[in-house]
Amino acid sequence: MPHDMTTLSGSPALPLLSAALAKRLRKDGRGSTKLDPDTDLIEYGLIDSQALLDMILEAEEGSGLQFDAEGMDFESGVTLRRLAAAFAPA
Amino acid sequence: MDQYVSDANIAWSAAKSDAASPQPHAFSSDTVGELFLRSALRHAARPALWVDGDTISYGDLLSLAVRIAHALLGAGFGRGTTRCAVLGNRKLTDFAGILGASLARCTYVPLNARHPTQRLAQIMRDAEAQALVVDHQHLDHARAILEALPHPVLVLLPDSPTAPDWAITTSRHLFFARGDLPAPRIDQMPPGNPEDGGYLLFTSGSTGAPKGVLVRNRNAMPYLRSVAARYAPSPDDRCTQLFDLTFDLSVHDLFLCWGAGATLYRVPDNARFAPRDFVRRHGLTMWFSVPSAAATMLGLRALRPGDFPSLRLGLFCGEALPKRLALAFAAAAPNAVIDNLYGPTEATIALTAWRLPHDPRALEALPEVLPIGDPLPNQAALPVMASGDPAPVDEEGELCLAGSQVTDGYWRRPDLTRERFVRFGWDTEDRVWYRTGDRARLTPDHGLVFLGRLDRQVKIAGHRVELQEVEAVLHRAADANAAAIAWPLGPDGLARGIVGFVSGSAHTDDELRQACRDALPLYAVPSDIRRVDDWPLNNSGKTDHGRLRALLETPPEETSPEETSPEETSSCHTT
Numbered sequence: 001m002p003h004d005m006t007t008l009s010g011s012p013a014l015p016l017l018s019a020a021l022a023k024r025l026r027k028d029g030r031g032s033t034k035l036d037p038d039t040d041l042i043e044y045g046l047i048d049s050q051a052l053l054d055m056i057l058e059a060e061e062g063s064g065l066q067f068d069a070e071g072m073d074f075e076s077g078v079t080l081r082r083l084a085a086a087f088a089p090a
Numbered sequence: 091m092d093q094y095v096s097d098a099n100i101a102w103s104a105a106k107s108d109a110a111s112p113q114p115h116a117f118s119s120d121t122v123g124e125l126f127l128r129s130a131l132r133h134a135a136r137p138a139l140w141v142d143g144d145t146i147s148y149g150d151l152l153s154l155a156v157r158i159a160h161a162l163l164g165a166g167f168g169r170g171t172t173r174c175a176v177l178g179n180r181k182l183t184d185f186a187g188i189l190g191a192s193l194a195r196c197t198y199v200p201l202n203a204r205h206p207t208q209r210l211a212q213i214m215r216d217a218e219a220q221a222l223v224v225d226h227q228h229l230d231h232a233r234a235i236l237e238a239l240p241h242p243v244l245v246l247l248p249d250s251p252t253a254p255d256w257a258i259t260t261s262r263h264l265f266f267a268r269g270d271l272p273a274p275r276i277d278q279m280p281p282g283n284p285e286d287g288g289y290l291l292f293t294s295g296s297t298g299a300p301k302g303v304l305v306r307n308r309n310a311m312p313y314l315r316s317v318a319a320r321y322a323p324s325p326d327d328r329c330t331q332l333f334d335l336t337f338d339l340s341v342h343d344l345f346l347c348w349g350a351g352a353t354l355y356r357v358p359d360n361a362r363f364a365p366r367d368f369v370r371r372h373g374l375t376m377w378f379s380v381p382s383a384a385a386t387m388l389g390l391r392a393l394r395p396g397d398f399p400s401l402r403l404g405l406f407c408g409e410a411l412p413k414r415l416a417l418a419f420a421a422a423a424p425n426a427v428i429d430n431l432y433g434p435t436e437a438t439i440a441l442t443a444w445r446l447p448h449d450p451r452a453l454e455a456l457p458e459v460l461p462i463g464d465p466l467p468n469q470a471a472l473p474v475m476a477s478g479d480p481a482p483v484d485e486e487g488e489l490c491l492a493g494s495q496v497t498d499g500y501w502r503r504p505d506l507t508r509e510r511f512v513r514f515g516w517d518t519e520d521r522v523w524y525r526t527g528d529r530a531r532l533t534p535d536h537g538l539v540f541l542g543r544l545d546r547q548v549k550i551a552g553h554r555v556e557l558q559e560v561e562a563v564l565h566r567a568a569d570a571n572a573a574a575i576a577w578p579l580g581p582d583g584l585a586r587g588i589v590g591f592v593s594g595s596a597h598t599d600d601e602l603r604q605a606c607r608d609a610l611p612l613y614a615v616p617s618d619i620r621r622v623d624d625w626p627l628n629n630s631g632k633t634d635h636g637r638l639r640a641l642l643e644t645p646p647e648e649t650s651p652e653e654t655s656p657e658e659t660s661s662c663h664t665t
Binding site: 027028029040042043045048049050052053056057066067068069072073074075076077078 | 204358359360361363364365366367368382383386389390391392551586587599600603604612613617618
């Protein structure tokens with residue numbers, strides 16, 4: 001995936017993160033959970049730290065981008081959109 | 091919250107005059123309640139707790155705690171024999187509830203609001219808890235628990251303006267909302283006794299039900315004195331609070347910090363994944379977590395060299411500490427001393443400690459899983475061979491622990507206690523030794539080295555899980571053969587999750603998962619359920635866990651009819 005896509009309003013990592021989360025929820029038997037890019041994943045108990053790492057790794061592999069924790073304010077909430085925004089070219 | 095604190099405001103003139111006169115060291119107290127009281131009187135104006143963006147002074151925290159304490163005392167509780175449960179998720183009321191119970195000489199029983207209410211109700215029953223402190227965000231949980239309880243409970247709602255409407259339908263329980271709590275007075279606080287139960291914790295039990303461990307003040311105070319001497323905390327320290335209150339390592343968080351007059355920073359739930367910014371913003375000086383927390387930070391690239399210059403201490407406990415993690419943390423916190431602590435709940439928080447050396451040559455010679463070192467003062471730790479004799483140096487044995495931190499045994503379970511708390515003929519002091527089930531050996535260079543388990547207990551991110559407990563739940567739900575395996579075991583021996591196996595069950599995977607979620611904490615719920623047609627048995631006709639584990643080595647397509655993606659297949663091989 002070309003890096004210049006990060007300049008678009010939606011990060012290319014977003015669909016990859018959504019897909020990874022959907023897969024995870026299916027595996028947990030919660031496939032019917034509605035995914036919203038602004039849902040707080042931690043507050044709603046959708047993922048734990050291991051699942052978060054797995055999702056990020058999968059999105060990194062799929063996008064060729066790298067997650068940068070500097071670009072993410074975890075305390076304000078861990079959402080798909082915020083996570084995706086913290087992906088940048090390696 | 092503001093009103094909660096301000097309406098509890100009291101004059102601290104008496105406290106101030108006390109502070110001017112020489113006072114005994116808080117850590118010389120007989121109980122954790124007394125420790126906090128002494129410290130709070132001395133440091134009344136200083137910050138005790140940062141939680142949800144608010145800073146609470148020692149004086150205000152004491153005000154909240156004594157109101158709870160007087161409510162308990164007024165009901166005739168205390169005297170070292172009552173259990174008071176505290177339900178919540180590390181909110182101000184939960185901290186005040188723990189302190190209030192401790193001041194009133196009640197044993198506190200922490201209940202994690204994120205665990206299933208079925209499990210919490212069972213713990214309330216098993217603990218015979220006569221009081222419950224609940225913060226207003228967890229009233230629904232409290233309702234489910236209280237409706238399932240046969241015995242009457244005094245329910246304290248220190249931050250709720252009124253009792254909830256449903257309180258009248260559960261008439262056997264007595265509810266005290268904020269306005270019903272007695273005025274804060276520090277007189278008439280009963281002097282504590284070292285024999286008083288400090289806290290009662292429930293851990294995973296191999297028979298399928300959680301088992302309780304009562305830790306008395308005479309067990310907890312020696313630990314706190316040892317770590318106070320080892321780490322010399324001061325009122326200028328700012329300490330992390332990452333552990334759930336159901337985890338005994340939180341007792342270290344609270345009382346090491348408060349005994350010193352330091353400030354405790356309750357790390358917000360979201361920031362627990364990557365507390366980098368939080369630690370930097372507040373200039374925290376003392377860090378305490380499970381190694382898994384550092385592993386997550388490393389994975390998120392939120393543990394970089396020089397990230398934490400303010401930390402002077404980095405402590406790890408709760409599971410094996412891999413060398414690569416400790417070195418990454420040491421590089422991130424260049425001014426910190428790094429210690430690896432070890433100990434089960436039964437021997438109070440931690441009983442051995444090992445310090446990471448600075449010398450690069452010494453670092454190179456270390457094993458991949460770091461040593462757990464030597465016992466704290468006045469405690470003993472020895473690997474014991476199957477024969478019952480101490481293992482010679484460098485020989486493997488079951489790690490056995492003795493000393494003032496070793497508790498009296500399991501709560502209301504003399505059978506389990508007899509099995510695990512034993513005496514040895516060779517011990518000239520005739521001490522009671524706790525058999526940990528951990529394999530270890532004593533090395534000449536590093537003290538004790540942890541080698542693994544003798545039984546089927548595993549740690550999931552530091553949480554203790556007896557796989558038999560998961561199996562019992564799965565077996566009941568599936569009404570068929572069931573087993574649980576920790577998976578995958580990485581090179582460090584750390585498991586990431588649990589896989590459930592069942593054979594020939596008429597119930598769907600979703601039903602089985604739901605049954606597990608209803609009965610077990612989330613970390614113990616299998617992340618994957620596999621169906622096995624030909625159930626493997628060993629020679630004695632029991633489930634062959636080795637062969638089930640081997641099934642995980644093969645691609646899941648061969649073991650599960652469920653659709654599986656190629657990524658999941660490969661992860662079984664690469665991890």
